[in-house]
Amino acid sequence: MALHIVKLCVGADDVNDLINWQKRLMKTLPAPVHQTRMVPKRIDELLDGGSIYWVIKGAIQVRQAFTDIRVIDDRHGKRACEFVLDPEIVQVDPMPKRPFQGWRYLKASEAPADLKAGSAGEDIPPDLHAKLKDAMVW
Secondary structure, eight states: EEEEEEETTTEEEEEEEEHHHHHHTTTTSSSSSEOOOOOOSSSHHHHHTOEEEEEEEEEEEEEEEEEEEEEEEOOOOOOEEEEESSOOOEEEEEEEOOOOOSHHHHGGSSSSOOOOOOOOTTTTTTTHHHHHHTOOOO
């Protein structure tokens, strides 16, 4: 069964900020890459259908599938990790998530479902959607 990672999208005000950041990356790279200091111990499980779930403004809003995870040396010669991501950004049913540092594993059974085109609530801003769900009115 796939294992996922949840990570804060620091500095992003909305999903478009993430999209624009990755478009800039792909001007020089074939795919979006996110570098992190910590190397996951469960790489094989992450590459078996796993995704990174991005937290934007207090809610998990989108995900991207992993295409590769590379252990590298950063510019200071320290061990680091590069998450190579599928360029497709998939909207998910927004789920509130409190701030945390680094990244966390996310079990497939706890991951939010993908939003399907035309589904109810698609036109509601993700942060409002998450708050409505948290208040159990959605």
